[in-house]
Amino acid sequence: MEELPPPRHLIDWQYIDDDTWQRCLTRTLEHYRQGKHAWSQAARHRSLGLLFFNPSLRTRTSMELAAVQLGAHATTLVAGQGTWQIEWRDGVVMDGPAAEHIREAIGVLSEYYDALGVRVFASQTDYVQDRDEVLLRAIVRAATVPVINLESAFYHPCQALADAATILEHLGGAVQGRRFVLSWAYHPRPLPMAVPNSALLMAARLGMEVVVAHPPGFELDEGVMARAQADAAAHGGRVTVVHDQAEAFEGAAIVYAKSWGSRLLYTAPDDEAALRAQHRHWRVTPELMARTRQAAFMHCLPVRRNVVVDDAVLDSPQAIHLKQAAFRLYAQKAILEYVWHLPPFDP
C-alpha cells in the first residue's frame, strides 16, 4: 500500500522552509488581488474543524469564511460551551469536572475532519510550558490530520502571514532594510507573547531593520530573539532593542504596537502589575508617529483605544489595521491550500 505523507501542520513558520513561506506569501497576495468575493471549489468535499479555548473575532470568522469560500465545510467548537470539559494532563484520574481527555477529543475530531484549527491558551504562570508549546504539541501528537495553530501560547502564524503580506503590499514589496518598530504598549492585563514573537520573526524574515522597543523588564524570549537575529542576518536585515519609544520611532516605515507581560515576573503577578503600571505612558501618539517616515500603524486587534494607541492615530490615514485584518482572510486561504496540498502547493 502506498505510504501517506505525514500531515502538514502549521505550528509556526520557523519550522517551515523559506521556499514554502514565500509561496504562502505570494498566494496570500494573489487571494488579496482576487478580493473578498472570490469563491472556488478548490477544497470541495473537504472539512475543517475549529476548536477554540480562547475568544476570537478575526481568526474564527476569517478561517470559517476562507474554508467555505474554497468550497470546504467548517465547524467551530468553543471549548466548554457545548463541548465536554477537556482534561490536558496525562496519567490523571479523571474524577473531576473534565469528562473528556484531549487525546480522545482530538483523536475523534481527526476521524471526522480533514484538518483541525486550534486556539489554545498561554498559562501565563508556567513559562517553560508556554515556551515549549506543551498544550499545542499534545494536540499535534493526538491528531492524525493537519493541525493549524490559530494562536498558541507562543506563536500566531496565521496573524504573521497576514501581517507580512500587508507590509509587502503597503510598501510595494521594497521592504528589505526598511525600519519595522515592534513597540511594547501599556495594557491593563499582562498579555501573552504569541503576537510579538510572531511579528518579530516575520519582520526579521522579511529582512527588515527591526527595532524592538520596550521598557526594561519586558524582554522577549531569548531563544526567539536569537532566532530573529539569525533570520534577519540571513535575509539582509538586523534586529536591535531600545528602551525609548521616541528613539525607536525615528525613521520608521512600520509601527507595530503590541502589549505583552513580563516573562521575568511570570510567577509574580502583583510585581508584574506594579512594573507594568509604571509604563502607562507607553502609548502610540501622533507626536510619536510624527517622528516616523509617514509610517503605517499596525495592530493585530483587538486594540484598546487611548490605552495602547490614541484615537488620533487609529483614525488617521496612517493606520492600516483594518487592511491588516482584511489580509487574515487571504492568508487563511493560502494556509488551507498549503496544509491540504492544493494547487499551487500540490507536490
Ligand code: CP
Ligand atoms: N488578531 C486576532 O487573532 O484576533 P482574534 O483574537 O479576534 O482572532
